[in-house]
Amino acid sequence: xxxxxxxxxxLLLQGQGLFPFLDGxxxxxxxxxxxTVFTTRAAxxxxxxxxxxxxxxxxVVGHAMNKEALTAHLSExxxxxxxxxxxxxELNDVFIDVGDSPTPPDATIHPSFFGRMFxxxxxxxxxxxxxxxxxxxxxxxxxxxxHGHEITAAQHPLGCGLGALVHPQKGCYIxxxxxxxxxxxxxxxxxLVVKTNPVDKATTKGRERxxxxxxxx
Amino acid sequence: MDCGTCESATPLEVxxxxxxxxxLTLTEKATSMLEDAFGDDRSHALLVGVLSGGCSGYMYDxxxxxSTETPCQELxxxxxxxxVPSASSHLLNGIExxxxxxxxxxxxxxxxPNASSSCGCGESFA
Numbered sequence: 424x425x426x427x428x429x430x431x432x433x434l435l436l437q438g439q440g441l442f443p444f445l446d447g448x449x450x451x452x453x454x455x456x457x458x459t460v461f462t463t464r465a466a467x468x469x470x471x472x473x474x475x476x477x478x479x480x481x482x483v484v485g486h487a488m489n490k491e492a493l494t495a496h497l498s499e500x501x502x503x504x505x506x507x508x509x510x511x512x513e514l515n516d517v518f519i520d521v522g523d524s525p526t527p528p529d530a531t532i533h534p535s536f537f538g539r540m541f542x543x544x545x546x547x548x549x550x551x552x553x554x555x556x557x558x559x560x561x562x563x564x565x566x567x568x569x570h571g572h573e574i575t576a577a578q579h580p581l582g583c584g585l586g587a588l589v590h591p592q593k594g595c596y597i598x599x600x601x602x603x604x605x606x607x608x609x610x611x612x613x614x615l616v617v618k619t620n621p622v623d624k625a626t627t628k629g630r631e632r633x634x635x636x637x638x639x640x
Numbered sequence: 641m642d643c644g645t646c647e648s649a650t651p652l653e654v655x656x657x658x659x660x661x662x663x664l665t666l667t668e669k670a671t672s673m674l675e676d677a678f679g680d681d682r683s684h685a686l687l688v689g690v691l692s693g694g695c696s697g698y699m700y701d702x703x704x705x706x707s708t709e710t711p712c713q714e715l716x717x718x719x720x721x722x723x724v725p726s727a728s729s730h731l732l733n734g735i736e737x738x739x740x741x742x743x744x745x746x747x748x749x750x751x752x753p754n755a756s757s758s759c760g761c762g763e764s765f766a
Contacts, residue, residue, distance in 0.1 A: 443693075444693075446693075447692055447694065447699075448692060448693060464697065475641070477641060477643055482643070500693075500697065502692060502727045502728050503711070503725045503726070504692070508652045509652060511642065511643050514643070529641075529642070542641040543641075544642035545642070546642070595693060595694045595695045595699075596693065596695070597697050600695045
């Protein structure tokens with residue numbers, strides 16, 4: 424088991440009503456630490472983010488490639504609320520631990536959907552112990568989707584293995600009507616599966632097996 | 641996590657659309673319902689706001705308030721004080737507030753020419 428670097432964007436939200444604000448915009452029930460998905464009205468993924476309380480503030484840890492889209496999505500909906508967003512990505516490294524890696528100094532530890540997440544000040548120059556290939560093999564074995572592979576703007580959460588992050592009973596959020604309809608009708612269109620190689624259109628290619636998203640019957 | 645310097649870090653620029661002068665209308669039915677709600681006391685105001693969230697991204701928020709700390713435009717519509725938060729003015733200009741008399745799904749309804757779509761329940765829009 425090992426530690427992999429998560430190419431993250433870390434946004435610090437400060438202000439009042441942060442949990443209700445995030446809860447109204449994402450698929451999971453946000454009232455404390457959790458992983459949730461921000462989606463468009465068509466339920467396509469904007470980003471999968473970890474919500475980490477930091478004192479009176481809340482850190483939103485998403486993927487670096489989605490930072491601009493997520494920031495725009497959030498900031499457009501602040502309206503008159505007393506909420507500010509600060510980008511603290513440059514100050515922190517983010518890792519995912521899928522074993523019992525030693526805890527880095529000054530790390531914030533968070534139980535993420537992807538594994539145990541460490542948010543570590545960059546000054547410690549902490550290093551991963553796993554390569555991306557090792558992480559991908561682990562994900563294939565455990566059917567875990569990841570950014571840039573299965574988790575893309577073309578997918579909805581139910582179709583790429585993020586169903587556990589779509590709360591079945593919470594109230595309205597952007598994309599909720601589409602996802603609820605898929606669930607209630609049992610038609611989510613696509614699903615994440617693992618197949619033995621060779622695999623056509625693999626989203627994560629492994630040594631012997633690969634992840635891919637297939638149409639459901 | 642290092643957020644010790646966050647207070648000195650520059651907050652990201654938040655998208656703030658320009659404030660517009662809001663015009664809105666009340667239908668006869670909505671005016672009648674507000675007369676029932678307010679009675680002769682016009683010291684209170686109808687606050688017409690927008691919250692983030694809902695199936696479509698924004699939700700309407702109607703409240704009867706005495707005052708608010710939120711920066712607002714104050715209008716006088718059919719004899720009622722109507723407050724519209726400045727930050728939401730771009731989303732609410734031109735709306736018509738109606739009242740629908742139904743056992744289920746009845747109540748105040750907002751017809752919004754700025755909305756590209758609304759969710760099924762009509763409470764949120766995009």
